[in-house]
Amino acid sequence: MSKILVIGEVSDGHLDAGVAKVVAAAAQIGGEIEIALFGVNLGDVAAAAAKLDGVAKVRTFESEGNAHILAATYAPQIVEQAADYSHVLFAGNAFGKDTAPRVAAMLGVQQISEIMVAHSATSFDRSTYAGNAIVTVEAPTGSAIVATVRLASFTAVGSSGSAPIEASSSSAALPTHTRFLELKAQKSERPDLQVARTVVAGGRALGSGDNFQMLYSLADKLGAAVGASRAAVDAGYVPNDLQVGQTGKVIAPELYIAIGISGAIQHLAGIKDARTIVAINKDADAPIFEIADYGLVGDLFKLVPELEGLVS
Ligand SMILES: Cc1cc2nc3c(=O)[nH]c(=O)nc-3n(C[C@H](O)[C@H](O)[C@H](O)COP(=O)(O)OP(=O)(O)OC[C@H]3O[C@@H](n4cnc5c(N)ncnc54)[C@H](O)[C@@H]3O)c2cc1C
Numbered sequence: 137m138s139k140i141l142v143i144g145e146v147s148d149g150h151l152d153a154g155v156a157k158v159v160a161a162a163a164q165i166g167g168e169i170e171i172a173l174f175g176v177n178l179g180d181v182a183a184a185a186a187k188l189d190g191v192a193k194v195r196t197f198e199s200e201g202n203a204h205i206l207a208a209t210y211a212p213q214i215v216e217q218a219a220d221y222s223h224v225l226f227a228g229n230a231f232g233k234d235t236a237p238r239v240a241a242m243l244g245v246q247q248i249s250e251i252m253v254a255h256s257a258t259s260f261d262r263s264t265y266a267g268n269a270i271v272t273v274e275a276p277t278g279s280a281i282v283a284t285v286r287l288a289s290f291t292a293v294g295s296s297g298s299a300p301i302e303a304s305s306s307s308a309a310l311p312t313h314t315r316f317l318e319l320k321a322q323k324s325e326r327p328d329l330q331v332a333r334t335v336v337a338g339g340r341a342l343g344s345g346d347n348f349q350m351l352y353s354l355a356d357k358l359g360a361a362v363g364a365s366r367a368a369v370d371a372g373y374v375p376n377d378l379q380v381g382q383t384g385k386v387i388a389p390e391l392y393i394a395i396g397i398s399g400a401i402q403h404l405a406g407i408k409d410a411r412t413i414v415a416i417n418k419d420a421d422a423p424i425f426e427i428a429d430y431g432l433v434g435d436l437f438k439l440v441p442e443l444e445g446l447v448s
Pocket of ligand 1: 366399417
């Protein structure tokens, strides 16, 4: 039977919302699921993790050295645990993409990236060519399978569980070549782009950062997160953590409103799992309309205020 270790991310003293999706992927693999948490003062975070459905145990690794997320120091500790597990799973976000490759390299195994479907304990679907093809890969058995999970492909498990919490420690030798100096993060009152149910996204057509205020205002009325195309990010209208797409975030909101976004293939790679797509574009032939469920052809500077008025 598979024994799966999910590496839980702690962000800002909270359990990251992606963990519940990684647990869903673990449940699809099947077997016993445990969550490992690294950090300090993990009481509340561990309690939240213990509630996730299907989790058999939560293990906490509390130490000052784990106070800040640092792949270089987390990896040897995870590697030390890996021998007891058939799978080590990470979220396919910045944290997982940073840490999983180190763990895989130290274990001498290949990493499976961005699992979309688990057919069995060793057979997985993942996307390739910017999401235009799905490949089924078979992982060898005999050593831990290290993988990241595409969060957009899984629905978070519920939180009606009550798994035991076990304080654990690691004796792994930690490197000294990497130290945490400072984290500069964008703070936002808005929902997190990667877990938001509604996303309002803008493209190059917005023309300036100031004009993006129109989108923030609409997003606030809808309780939505704000996203952007790469062209809008490259033009400096918004920070790059808002970028959606192949080289940005892959998201799966219930509702995605694309405003002044052409619908380039690299952008669509980030919204393939969105449930309903609404597009506003003045060009009726824009590729975004090929995948949109609802389309409004017209000038965004006229239509967005009208839409906001209707929402109000
Ligand atoms: C390797 C690689 C990776 C990439 N990764 C990403 C990625 O992750 N995410 C991403 O988004 N892109 C990515 N790109 C870039 C991508 O190819 C496109 O260039 C980009 O998505 C275009 O952004 P846009 O649609 O905002 O701009 P444009 O292509 O300039 O489109 C603007 C659209 O707005 C419409 N418009 C203009 N004025 C108005 C108006 N007043 N009212 C209504 N509509 C209007 C136009 O008709 C047009 O359709 C990548 C490219 C490469 C090569």
